[in-house]
Amino acid sequence: MKINKEVQMRDPFVFVDREQGKYYLFGSTDKNIWGKGTGFDVWIGNDLEHWEGPYPVFRPDIEFFSEENFWAPEVHEYKGSYYMFATFLLKDSGKRGTAVLKSDSLTGPFHPHSDGIITPDDWFSLDGTLHIDEDGKPWMVFCHEWVQVGDGQICAVRLSDDLKEAVEEPVTLFAASEAPWPTSFQHKTRNTRENYVTDGPYIYRAEDGELLMLWASFVDNVYAQGISRSTTGKVTGPWIHDEKPLFASDGGHGMLFHDLEGRLHLTLHSPNKTPDERPIFIEMEENDGVLRRREDG
Structure with a gap:
């Protein structure tokens, strides 16, 4: 496991x-991270241990629709350009949602691409991620937050081919309590019912063709990373859930990537406490859809 001690970061995302x-x-x-947003940066490395940066890739202008909660930027290449999916708290409504930014370069600058957020205007939503389905159609998978629904949900919505807007109503894939590993909590101010968190979904096509989803929640108030599996191989599911979390040592909001030598890695942030959070990189091995940490990784 590699820990980058120099970079304070939540929700790490690696573009190779x-x-x-x-x-x-x-x-x-x-x-x-819970207050005023300044923008997004990128670090650049030839390996997963030594990074140069930060280099600014997005800074909002005075007319931008958000000033707070600049969270979870993911960058995807799509039709020759780079698209950043990121979460923002809206000035006008006080709701959170995911918007899309665009650039011709991985180092930016990224500019607003969607007309505001593309999650529902009246929802608290976050952590949108891009998925291209088996027919080449774009979807966004995202969280409907526990702060609004209590039992946090993972949802999916079809996007226009230019990634500017949703073209259908979102569908709920599952709620956090449907998985066997997350545990509930009661919040003193938000509500007093049982709450379950969903956080940071990421879609991964396994070597055997199975469609997996990484997502985070809590086990006894400790941040953890789990895996769910589509029984149809499609983003609309149905989804079944692994019995135990993949990572349960106070870390989550992860994603999977293959390094320049083709080795599989999990990156996530740990611990889940500001200002101590750092990106960590764990080498993984994959056997028949089962992911586990390499003993020497």
């Missing part, structure tokens, strides 16, 4: 540029 032989590391990096 195989042509240039470089790694681009994005994430939530404001020192007060």
Whole structure:
């Protein structure tokens, strides 16, 4: 396991540029992650231990629709450009949602692409991620937050081919309590019912063709990373859930990627406490859809 001690970051996301032989590391990096947002940065490395940066890739102008909660930037290549999916708290409604930014370069600058958020306007939503289905159609998978629904949900919505807007109503894939491993909690101010968190979904097509979803929640108030599996191989599921979390040592909001040598890695942030959170990289092995940490990774 590699820990980057220099970079304070939540929600790490790695883009592997195989042509240039470089790694681009994005994430939530404001020192007060719960307050005013300054923008997004990128770190660049030739390996997973040594990083140069931060380099600014997005800074909002005065007319931007958000000033707070700049969270969870993911960058995906799509039709020759780079699209950043990121979460923002809206100035006008006080709701959170995912918007899309666009750039012709991994180092930015990224500019607003969607007209505001593309999650429902009246929802508290976060952590949208791009998925291209078996027919080449774009979807966004995201969380309907526990702060609004109590039992946090993972949802999916079809996007327009230009990624500017949703073209259908979102569908609920599952709620956190449907998985066997998360545990509930009661919040003193939000509500007093049992709450279950969903956080940071990421879609991964396994070597055997199975469609997996990484997502985070809590086990006895400790942040953890789990896996669910589509029984049809489609993003609409149905989804079944692994019995135990993949990572249960106070870390989550992870994603999977293959490094420049083809080795599989899990990256997530740990611990789940500001300002101590750091991106960590764990080498994994995959056997018949089962993911586990390499003993020497």
